[in-house]
Amino acid sequence: MQLTDFFIFSSLMSSINQLLLEAKSVTKYFGTITALENVNLKIHAGECLGVVGDNGAGKSTLMKVLSGLYKPSAGSLFFDGKEEILESPKDSQNLGLEMVYQDLALAGNLPIGENIFLGREPTKNIGLLKFLDYKKIKELTDAHLGKLKINVKSADQKVEELSGGQRQAVAIARSTAFNAKVVIMDEPTAALAIKEVGKVLDLINSLKKTGVGVIVISHRMDDIFAVCDRVMALFQGTNFAESELSKTSRDEVIGWIMGKK
C-alpha cells in the first residue's frame, strides 16, 4: 500500500469530527500549590490543538495528567466518550494516547529500535520463557522509520550518537509506532536546528491526515500557525482563551500568553 493510499484510507475510516479525548474540570494540587484549576480540553480526530502559555501556566502539568503520569486532584478524563481513570502512562498508552516529551524521554544508551519499542518489546517464547525478539524489533523499526521517511544510518545506532533532530524524529516515531489516536508533543521543535524544524512540522501534518489528534505545546508562534487548527491558552493554571486558528492572530495569542485579552 502506498503511503498516500494509507492516509486516505485512514481518514476515511475515522470520521473527522470524532471527539477522541476530553478533559473536564481538571484540577491538580501539589501540596498547597494549585497547578491546574478547572481546566477543560477537547481534541478531535485529525485535528491539531495548540496549547500555549507562559512558564508555570500549567501546560506540562496538564499533559502529565492526560498521559497518566500525574493523577488529577479533581476532574475527569474521557477517552472516546468513556470516563477513564489512569493509574500510569501504560493505561493512557493502551487507550491510544502517546506523549513526546520535551526532554525526549529516550534512553541514550539503547539503540533506536529498542527505544521505539521500550516497554512494549516484541518477544518470542522458548519453552516457558519469554525472550526479546531482536530480529522483529529491527524489522518493525526499519519499516516504521521508512513509513515516516526518517533517515538514520541504522536502527542499531545508539540514540546518544544522534543529532537533536534525529532524536526528535525517533521520539515521534516512538509515539506513533502503536497506532496512536492522540499524540501530545511538548515543544517539538525547541531543541532543533532551523532546517530540521520544517521536517518535524511536515511530520505533524502527515499525522493529522492519518486521523491522529495532535496536541502541540509550543512557545513558537511559527509552529502553532503552521500546523494547528485550534489554539488554547492557559494562564496561571486556568483556561484563559481559546479560538479557531483562522479567527485569531499571532499578536492576540501572544497577548493571551501574557494574560491580556
Next chain:
Amino acid sequence: MENKDQEKESLYLKIMPYLEKYGILLLLVIMIVVMHFLQPDVFLSWRNVTNVFKQISWQSMLALGVFMVIVTAGIDLSVGSIMMLSLMILAIVAKAGAPWYIVVITPLIAGFLCGLFNGLGITLLRMPHPFIMTLGTLYIFRGTGNLISGGTPISGFTDEVRYLGHGRIDLTWLGLEKSQYLPVSLVLIAIVYIIFWIFMNKTRTGKWIYAIGGNPNAARASGINVNKILVIVYSLCGFLSGIGALILAGRTDSGYPNAGLQSELDAIAACIIGGASFFGGRGTVLGVFAGVMIMGILRNGLNLMDVSSFWQQVLIGSIIVLAVYIDVLRRDLGTRK
C-alpha cells in the same frame, strides 16, 4: 578538515563497538600473558589456575549482584554484610542439626530477603540515593549477624553443605591425574554468569534495567514500573550474595564475624574495572567477569612473586582510576555534544 573528521568518526564507529565490547578481555589476556612470562612454571599450572577460580568464586557472585545495581545507576554497599549475615544464619541452622538441603537453602533465602529489604527501603522510603539505604543496611546486617551468633565463629559443616564451595569434579576419566580436578565453584560461576547474561541481554526485564540506568524518566514514561524493577534488582543482588555465603561456607568450613568485610568495595571495583559505568546503563556481564578475573589474577600473580599486599592495594586502586578515566574518554568520544 571536515573530511578528516568524518574519516576519524567512521573509523571510530567501526572500531569502538568492538573495543567497547571486548577491550576488557584484551586487557585480561595481556595480563595472563605477562604473568605467564613472569612466572612460567607456576602461573598457568592446573593447580594455580583452579586456585584463582576458587579464590574469586564468592567475590564473583557479589560483583555480579552489584553490577546489576550499578547498571540502574544505583549502588549496593551492603553485599558484604548480606553475605556475612546469610553465612551466620547458615551456620546456626547447620549447628541446630537441620538436614543439609534446608541448610543449603537458608543463605539463599536470607540473602534474597536482605536484598528485598534494601529494594523496598529505597523505593518505599524514597531514600534520596541507594547509597544511604545500603550504607545503613551495611551496619544493620553485620550487626544482626553478630547478634545472632554472639560475634564468635561457628565451624564445622557437612560435606553436602560444603559441596558448592569445596567440592571437586574428578577428571581422571579424561585421562587426567587425580590432582587435575575441576572445582565445583568454577562450574557454579559459569552457570550463574550464563544465566544472568541471558537475563540481562535477552529478557525484557534485563532490557528495562539498562533503560532505567540510561534514563529513568524515559523508562517511567514508557510505562515501565521502575520501582518494581529496582526491587527485583536489589533482591537478586541479595540472592547472589546469599550464593556467595554458601560458597564461602564451603571454602572456609566456618561462619565467622569478619566474613566479607569490605568485600562490597572489591565488588564495586570489579564492576568498574569491567567497564560498568557509575552513571548507569552501561556495562556487560562479560565485563564484570573480566573485572573479577583481573583483580583475582593481579592478587594471585603478585602473591606468587612475593609482592607485599600493600603494593596490591596500590595497584588495584590505580587500575580503578585508570579504568574510569578510559570510561570518561570513551564517553567524550561517543556522545555528541
